[in-house]
Amino acid sequence: MESSAEATQRIARISAHLLPPNFQMEGSSIVKRGDCRAKGGAPGFKVAILGAAGGIGQPLAMLMKMNPLVSVLHLYDVVNTPGVTADISHMDTGAVVRGFLGQPQLENALTGMDLVIIPAGVPRKPGMTRDDLFKINAGIVRTLCEGIAKCCPKAVVNLISNPVNSTVPIAAEVFKKAGMYDPKRLLGVTMLDVVRANTFVAEVLGLDPREVDVPVVGGHAGVTILPLLSQVKPPCSFTPEETEYLTNRIQDGGTEVVQAKAGTGSATLSMAYAAVKFADACLRGLRGDAGVVECSFVASEVTELPFFATKVRLGRNGAEEVYQLGPLNEYERIGLEKAKKELEASIQKGVSFIRK
Numbered sequence: 066m067e068s069s070a071e072a073t074q075r076i077a078r079i080s081a082h083l084l085p086p087n088f089q090m091e092g093s094s095i096v097k098r099g100d101c102r103a104k105g106g107a108p109g110f111k112v113a114i115l116g117a118a119g120g121i122g123q124p125l126a127m128l129m130k131m132n133p134l135v136s137v138l139h140l141y142d143v144v145n146t147p148g149v150t151a152d153i154s155h156m157d158t159g160a161v162v163r164g165f166l167g168q169p170q171l172e173n174a175l176t177g178m179d180l181v182i183i184p185a186g187v188p189r190k191p192g193m194t195r196d197d198l199f200k201i202n203a204g205i206v207r208t209l210c211e212g213i214a215k216c217c218p219k220a221v222v223n224l225i226s227n228p229v230n231s232t233v234p235i236a237a238e239v240f241k242k243a244g245m246y247d248p249k250r251l252l253g254v255t256m257l258d259v260v261r262a263n264t265f266v267a268e269v270l271g272l273d274p275r276e277v278d279v280p281v282v283g284g285h286a287g288v289t290i291l292p293l294l295s296q297v298k299p300p301c302s303f304t305p306e307e308t309e310y311l312t313n314r315i316q317d318g319g320t321e322v323v324q325a326k327a328g329t330g331s332a333t334l335s336m337a338y339a340a341v342k343f344a345d346a347c348l349r350g351l352r353g354d355a356g357v358v359e360c361s362f363v364a365s366e367v368t369e370l371p372f373f374a375t376k377v378r379l380g381r382n383g384a385e386e387v388y389q390l391g392p393l394n395e396y397e398r399i400g401l402e403k404a405k406k407e408l409e410a411s412i413q414k415g416v417s418f419i420r421k
């Protein structure tokens with residue numbers, strides 16, 4: 066049987082063979098030749114994307130390469146990273162890009178990272194719930210988080226892989242087991258729900274979506290996605306029909322895309338946009354900017370559940386402050402009870418997966 070050292074060498078050989086002429090292997094990672102700035106330490110943050118060759122991963126990698134706060138961008142996947150890395154590295158922006166292929170290169174991909182974004186795992190097909198992805202994605206998230214615990218325990222983690230309501234508790238349990246869990250640094254990405262809510266509400270109000278801010282709380286699946294339409298900025302009111310239409314459309318936004326894609330996947334482009342919006346907010350927080358506030362699924366004491374999505378203030382240590390829900394109307398109070406019931410089971414499922 067092939068040892069792990071042999072596997073590393075074999076993948077390094079394959080990777081080297083696939084590299085374009087201006088790339089070389091450095092240890093088991095792919096770097097651009099003459100790439101002094103990576104070593105010289107250009108100002109900025111080091112960011113890794115795990116699942117970088119996927120439907121979300123590729124546009125996310127492209128957009129992060131355009132982000133001026135990023136100095137080093139590591140692209141990790143179990144397939145196709147040499148091609149994606151070569152392609153993205155031609156963009157004339159500041160970040161240095163390195164590719165990492167397969168499990169033996171995971172540790173090199175993660176070492177020294179400030180922010181790790183995880184869109185690795187299978188997406189839904191029509192007729193599936195996000196929970197149907199648990200079987201495959203739970204194990205993927207566990208392995209990747211074990212790598213983070215070992216190689217970059219201080220990194221802020223943005224977890225995209227579904228079902229987020231369970232994968233975030235899985236990550237927390239892996240980190241607890243490793244003795245490095247810092248709840249502030251583990252953030253479930255629910256930004257796409259906010260992006261959708263801003264878009265759909267703006268449509269109804271006849272506004273530019275960039276002027277609209279809709280808090281979306283709870284979690285990231287069906288009824289756990291709870292838009293707080295009574296707290297929309299700029300202040301406005303909705304008829305009961307508009308409230309029903311908007312709440313349903315925001316809760317079913319993911320399914321709308323899954324059905325339209327008809328078996329070829331789920332939201333990738335809007336998700337990459339949302340992921341970059343959220344990652345950029347995390348990096349501005351890490352830089353020390355004041356007043357960076359976004360919604361995220363985090364460890365929380367806002368309800369009786371151990372995790373809940375609300376607005377959080379992002380700072381040098383991740384989610385430094387978790388905001389309360391604020392005043393809810395009757396419609397939202399009923400929605401909150403439904404959301405909590407489903408969330409409780411999903412959180413427990415994630416916790417049990419590691420504690421079993």
Ligand SMILES: NC(=O)c1ccc[n+]([C@@H]2O[C@H](COP(=O)([O-])OP(=O)(O)OC[C@H]3O[C@@H](n4cnc5c(N)ncnc54)[C@H](O)[C@@H]3O)[C@@H](O)[C@H]2O)c1
Pocket residue numbers: 115116117118119120121122141142143144184185186187188189198202205208209224225226227228229254255256257258285330331332333336
């Ligand atoms: N949080 C959200 O709002 C949100 C939105 C959209 C999609 N998602 C979820 O994001 C995930 C990815 O979606 P996608 O459309 O990019 O899927 P995809 O299949 O196009 O890409 C997933 C990538 O993950 C890679 N991968 C698989 N196992 C891996 C491992 N062990 N290590 C590293 N990489 C691995 C695959 O090779 C693939 O390149 C899905 O679980 C999807 O449900 C979440």
Ligand SMILES: O=C(O)C[C@H](O)C(=O)O
Pocket residue numbers: 188189195227257318319320322323331332
């Ligand atoms: O709906 C999905 O399965 C993907 C994602 O969670 C989304 O909201 O688009």
